[in-house]
Amino acid sequence: MELMTAPSIAEQPTPKAKSSSGCLRPHIEVENLNLYIQNNHILKNINLAIPDKSITCIIGPSGCGKTTLLRTFNRLHDGSVDVKITGKLFVDCEDIYAKDTEVTHIRKKMGLLAQRPCSLPMSIIDNVVYGPRIHGVRGKRKLYAIARHQLNAVGLWGEVKDRLKSPASKLSIGQQQRLCLARGLAVEPEIILGDEATSALDPISSKTIEELFLSIKDKYTIVLVTHTLRQAKRIADYVAFMYMGELIEFGTADQVFNHPKHKLTKEYISGGFS
């Protein structure tokens, strides 16, 4: 089977990248990334540059390595000894798998939304300001302002402003997912990672989350792993299609969905397999 490698940076639609440090790469760039779990080759030579300030959806059938790839972005595999990673992964021009890279500083640049929202065992407001707090922000008023701003950004302020001190676990699961997003935004990341962030939510809550993504995409680089093609069609600017650990195709949503270059992509999109 002939597989197409991802387009190089040159032919990519609009990989604009400029951070304050004069970095010329996009926020996230993956180069020849390979990942093995107990000698199983899970990710095979991935090359991918994720365009800034837009929504990129990673799609593909179950077990194709979407989530594994997403978790490499903020080094969540660090805890597992079985995992071996080769290749380079640049976040703001910094190779995050280099020896002297400090992991907390990388993770601070990214907010992660898990499949099921996981609120921290504390009150609503403490959940939102947890990140700022561990990164050294002090002062009640300042923290309150952050909480208010971020809860507003995810449309939760009106619903919780009278019970900021009550346990986060009392919120509905949809509200908790928005709380987790607010908590992620509060550390002022540049990138937001979503691992099937709406799959545990009811339709209305997932719609709210999708709309949130759309409303904040001009400020953040958003990477979503999604299982539902329809969701990708609704919100993606760019789409990466993965199959059996390989990146088959990457391009704008319009191109991938309407004029897929690869046979496998065409088949997957038309529902040939899932």
Place this chain on the structure above:
Amino acid sequence: MKKLEEKIFKILMIGSTVLILSILLYILYVIMKKGLPSLSWDMISKIPSGGFYLGKEGGILNAIMGSLYLIFFSVVISLMISVPVVMYLNFTLRRKSKLAAFARLTFDVLFGIPSIVYGAFGFTVMIYFGLQASLLGGIIAISLLIIPVMIRSIDEVAILIPNDLVEATKSLGATNYETIKVITRQLLPGISTAVLLSVGRGIGDAATVLFTAGYTDSIPTSLTQPTASLPLAIFFQLSSPVEEVQNRAYAAALVLTIIILTLSFAARYFSRRLSKNKI
């Protein structure tokens, strides 16, 4: 047929509940009946004077304070050892780690060791270091006794902590230490239950303190002094031929029961408050 089966099991279940409850109530009844008449303010506010064990003036304040000292310091020491052990077992080692499995087995074995063995072991160690029976010796022996209890009961709760919580915290840029603090918050109700269980086991145990803490009529003022304890106060008084002294043993038992009940209710109350934020 099915119905009969259901009925038999229902009767069995109700029967065993009633049996256990009535045994508990009967124990309470016996200690109250025998102990209450001897329980006076003097009893819990004075230390024994000369001839106390022959039925004269005095109280068991020495034993009450001794037991409280012993259990307080043992619980603090055990917590300082148990919590890190549980964290290591659950969050540093992998789920299927052989070392963790072996450690858990070891703690189960230690859990099952009779308390007199801990007492004898503590005694040997003390002789080796040339120590006399003392508050310190008692604290060490009781700590040895309750650490396995504590580790196993905190561990039961720690196993249930979702990996998502660890990842959620880490993905916000938290260090390992900060992550452990969040996990500890989630563990708090479990820790309070563990403390309750170990207090129950530690404070009521006579065999561990028999050789290690000794017995004395005064309240200890330093770690190297011997100390009295309630279980031994009960034991010594009960073995007296004087009936009045025997009744005082029941009064001491009543005091011990009241302390344990109070601590249980306090622990339940705190546990409920602490689990407020639990996810």
